[in-house]
Amino acid sequence: MLEKSEEVRVLLVDDSKTALRLLTYILEQHYKLCVAEDGQEAIAAHGAFHPDVIILDMNLPIKSGLEVMDHIRNVAQDHDVQIVMLTAHDTMGFKATAFHAGANDFLAKPFDREELLARVGAAARQVSLTRQLRQAYDRISQEIDLVAGLQRRLLPSCTPISDKAAVDCFYRPSGRASGDYYDFFTLPDGTLRVVMADVSGHGARAAFLMAVVRTLMRVSQTHYLTLTETFSLVNTHLLSTIWEEPDFVSILGLDIAPGQKSITYINAGHCPALFHQEGQVQELMPNAAVLGFFTQEFVPAVLTLVEPASLFLFTDGWYEWRDKDQGIYGLERFQELARKLFLESRFSLEALGQGLEDDAGIKPVFLDDVTALWVRLGRPRRLVFQGVSSPGNSRKLARQVVAAVGQWVGDADTLHDLDIMVTEACANVSRHAYGEGLGLIEVRLSVTPERSADVQVVDWGKGFGKDINFEKPSPESECGRGMFIIQKLSDICDMESRDGQNILHMVKKIRKNLWKT
Numbered sequence: 001m002l003e004k005s006e007e008v009r010v011l012l013v014d015d016s017k018t019a020l021r022l023l024t025y026i027l028e029q030h031y032k033l034c035v036a037e038d039g040q041e042a043i044a045a046h047g048a049f050h051p052d053v054i055i056l057d058m059n060l061p062i063k064s065g066l067e068v069m070d071h072i073r074n075v076a077q078d079h080d081v082q083i084v085m086l087t088a089h090d091t092m093g094f095k096a097t098a099f100h101a102g103a104n105d106f107l108a109k110p111f112d113r114e115e116l117l118a119r120v121g122a123a124a125r126q127v128s129l130t131r132q133l134r135q136a137y138d139r140i141s142q143e144i145d146l147v148a149g150l151q152r153r154l155l156p157s158c159t160p161i162s163d164k165a166a167v168d169c170f171y172r173p174s175g176r177a178s179g180d181y182y183d184f185f186t187l188p189d190g191t192l193r194v195v196m197a198d199v200s201g202h203g204a205r206a207a208f209l210m211a212v213v214r215t216l217m218r219v220s221q222t223h224y225l226t227l228t229e230t231f232s233l234v235n236t237h238l239l240s241t242i243w244e245e246p247d248f249v250s251i252l253g254l255d256i257a258p259g260q261k262s263i264t265y266i267n268a269g270h271c272p273a274l275f276h277q278e279g280q281v282q283e284l285m286p287n288a289a290v291l292g293f294f295t296q297e298f299v300p301a302v303l304t305l306v307e308p309a310s311l312f313l314f315t316d317g318w319y320e321w322r323d324k325d326q327g328i329y330g331l332e333r334f335q336e337l338a339r340k341l342f343l344e345s346r347f348s349l350e351a352l353g354q355g356l357e358d359d360a361g362i363k364p365v366f367l368d369d370v371t372a373l374w375v376r377l378g379r380p381r382r383l384v385f386q387g388v389s390s391p392g393n394s395r396k397l398a399r400q401v402v403a404a405v406g407q408w409v410g411d412a413d414t415l416h417d418l419d420i421m422v423t424e425a426c427a428n429v430s431r432h433a434y435g436e437g438l439g440l441i442e443v444r445l446s447v448t449p450e451r452s453a454d455v456q457v458v459d460w461g462k463g464f465g466k467d468i469n470f471e472k473p474s475p476e477s478e479c480g481r482g483m484f485i486i487q488k489l490s491d492i493c494d495m496e497s498r499d500g501q502n503i504l505h506m507v508k509k510i511r512k513n514l515w516k517t
Contacts, residue, residue: 039063307378433461
């Protein structure tokens with residue numbers, strides 16, 4: 001017998017009052033009951049009473065039993081309730097129609113008391129089993145949520161490491177727990193170790209193996225293991241853990257030593273990272289097999305580092321999704337996009353995401369875990385930022401410019417002036433350049449150390465025209481007070497239109513003593 005809190009609710013539907021009284025008499029000692037005398041009442045009672053079992057006569061006024069089942073299964077989308085059809089039409093064709101419509105069982109009129117109790121009891125046991133399964137699923141779901149929360153706490157937050165090094169992160173698991181892993185930390189000798197890994201599979205199993213890999217990687221920090229020693233340690237432990245299982249781990253580890261002007265890396269079957277310096281983009285190809293399959297020797301590769309430089313590490317979720325033609329986007333196409341952004345000084349994780357959408361013609365629907373790190377080394381002198389012409393993006397672009405100049409300049413007043421200048425310039429584009437619509441804003445930054453920060457705000461809209469008065473414009477004028485503020489805060493401010501571009505050029509001269517060493 002079910003506990004009171006688990007009692008089964010049974011809806012009785014029949015246009016015969018005699019049949020309803022008989023059903024009620026037999027079942028009321030065992031179940032909580034509700035009655036309806038036509039199809040419309042049955043649909044209303046289903047919504048209000050939320051039955052677990054329905055004893056449903058097929059021949060009903062207003063709406064038939066088949067129409068009631070169609071509403072329950074297809075409109076209300078209730079696939080849990082057990083429906084026992086009650087009818088005098090005991091033919092195979094009729095039964096097939098009812099079962100196809102969503103019935104779970106059949107009871108012929110006139111019915112036997114014991115058979116009625118047996119069939120409703122079988123439906124009640126199914127209800128109890130469904131409840132137990134849902135409770136088990138909820139417990140598992142809570143456990144997965146706990147795993148996912150713990151997993152996210154194992155991943156480092158992405159903040160500037162120093163004035164000359166910063167890391168941007170992107171992490172989007174396909175489910176609540178993920179097999180993707182990234183990390184970065186400083187070794188005792190000052191070397192920056194960066195890791196990107198992808199455990200095969202998804203869910204709790206992949207998350208568990210990810211935690212194993214993360215723990216072993218962090219051991220290399222406290223015990224100062226070389227990359228070769230670290231990869232050997234991880235591979236050995238994985239072999240002992242998953243030797244006969246199909247799981248494996250692709251992993252890329254880099255040791256970045258700016259003082260030695262070198263980058264040492266081992267790529268064990270992972271996606272080739274992109275290394276950008278001196279106007280060139282190089283792929284860091286695999287030089288070892290994935291981990292967890294067999295013992296192997298690890299021989300690192302060494303690159304010369306010339307700052308400023310940057311590295312882009314990613315997992316395969318970035319390119320294993322379908323474009324508008326239902327084809328896989330693909331690694332080669334993805335790398336070409338990233339390479340183009342690097343060479344145009346426009347690379348950022350946000351610009352990469354927008355570039356995917358523009359190139360594919362649709363917003364990407366990622367099917368796998370998607371993770372990336374953008375490691376910036378040194379202080380770049382030229383950067384390009386892009387965004388859509390909106391007030392929110394005006395502030396975002398300004399913050400990006402201030403963050404970039406802040407790597408060079410430590411004076412808060414200078415950075416505040418730049419913040420206002422870029423915000424006002426981008427806001428003017430949002431208000432005037434594209435009318436009621438949206439368009440592209442591009443901010444081009446050029447830093448000349450110990451001299452100035454040069455900022456160009458570019459749009460492809462209608463422009464302001466030839467004659468712009470910077471001196472005390474009225475609030476109603478086309479350029480507005482924003483242009484007046486920009487002119488007062490900058491040392492050089494001018495506008496030009498060429499090749500369809502409207503370019504607001506601003507220069508902020510910065511005294512030598514305000515620059516960072």
